[in-house]
Amino acid sequence: MSKVQEKRSKRIRRHKRVRARVSGTPQRPRLFVFKSNQHIYCGLADDVNSKVLLAFSDLKLSGKKTNNPTLEISKKVGEELGKEAVKAGYKKVVFDRGGYKYHGKIKALAEGARSAGLKF
Numbered sequence: 001m002s003k004v005q006e007k008r009s010k011r012i013r014r015h016k017r018v019r020a021r022v023s024g025t026p027q028r029p030r031l032f033v034f035k036s037n038q039h040i041y042c043g044l045a046d047d048v049n050s051k052v053l054l055a056f057s058d059l060k061l062s063g064k065k066t067n068n069p070t071l072e073i074s075k076k077v078g079e080e081l082g083k084e085a086v087k088a089g090y091k092k093v094v095f096d097r098g099g100y101k102y103h104g105k106i107k108a109l110a111e112g113a114r115s116a117g118l119k120f
Helices: 003-021 071-088 105-115
Strands: 030-035 040-046 051-057 094-096
Touching (some): 030 105, 040 071, 051 071, 071 105
Parallel strands (some): 030 094
Antiparallel strands (some): 030 040, 040 051
């Protein structure tokens, strides 16, 4: 197994562990995060009804398009999702970090969502 495959399989195992405890409801949806090598994505999901309520990514940001999301871009993505969520009536969410460590881009996205008014 190569290092890349091993790293990915470890993240998937961590993600399964997180998802065993974290579930979204219609009143308190799950804020999920996924990052690829080039972009960062997040959204709100209702796991009871199996629906994605909102979704946002750095691809939707106006302005400079980049292939490597920085901490500032990740924070903006979190802020924009938070604004849309508050506008749609969601104030409280549960955070699903997707098996990633809570630092860097994931932490910046979470702080951006908190600054926009989400509580988790």
